[in-house]
Amino acid sequence: MFRIILLAALMFTSNLVIAxxxxxxxxxxxCSNKVHIRVVDLVYCVDSTTLSKINFLGLSNQTVVVTSQDQNELAIALNPPEISLGDMHKKLNMSVNEFFHALYxxxxxxxxxxxLRSAFDIDENNPMNVYQNGDIFAFVVIGENQDYDRVYIxxxxxxxIYQISGEFNQSQLNRILSSLILDL
Known part of the structure; x- marks a missing residue:
């Protein structure tokens, strides 16, 4: 009887972890009828009627700050892993994708x-979520107890690694993700 209860408990808890x-x-x-902003191989589209400002930072098209009426300010950048991750993935002998999955x-x-999770502000108040489109992943950290929300693509x-940073909630995140043309 004890084994049956233990087996049932293990099955129940493993389903919760998987879920x-x-x-x-x-x-x-x-993205139809919208302004397309290219950051290297990533395209972000925004409604021109709500667009307030586009600033390309530096001498290349690797970082852009987009300001719109419906989404405050978003920074979109191509960030090398030594900046985004401090090359922690190499220290752990992992790929970038494996590193993000390990955090998740x-x-x-x-x-x-x-x-490591703490360094990325991942906790119960700032959970990490993962979105997938084929072999492209968006690792998302949003919440109330951090300076800014982030999407790592x-x-x-x-x-x-493309990083999108700003302040956004779940519905704004859905709008951001649906505005990305992923040609990576």
Whole structure:
């Protein structure tokens, strides 16, 4: 009898863990009749009637700040892993994508995973969510207890990271993700 109860409890808790680690599909693309802003291989589209300002920073098209009436200010940048991750993925002998998945799953095999999650402001108030479109992933950290919300976009097998930063809630995040043309 004890084994049956234990087995049932294990099945129930393992289902909860699997359910909480769900990868979401990207929202449907909604970029018709909008201004397209290219940041290297990533295109962000925005409604021209709400667009207030576009600033390309630096001497290249690797960082842009978009200000609109419906989305405050968003910074979109191509960030090398040494900036976005402090090259922690290399120190752990992982790919960029594996590193983000380890953060998402709180991988107990990764030394100091709790400290790494803390460094990325990931906790119960600022959960990480994952969105997937083919082999492209968006690792998202949004919440109330951090300076800014972030989306890290990475193609599996690539070290390229696009980072979108700003202040946004879940519905604004859905709008952001549905405004990305992913040609990475």
């Amino acid at each position: 909480s680690q769900k990868v979401n599909p990207f929202p449907s693309l909604s 799953h709180s991988d107990p095999k990764v030394k100091n995973i709790a400290k 990475n193609r599996k097998g690539s070290d390229v």
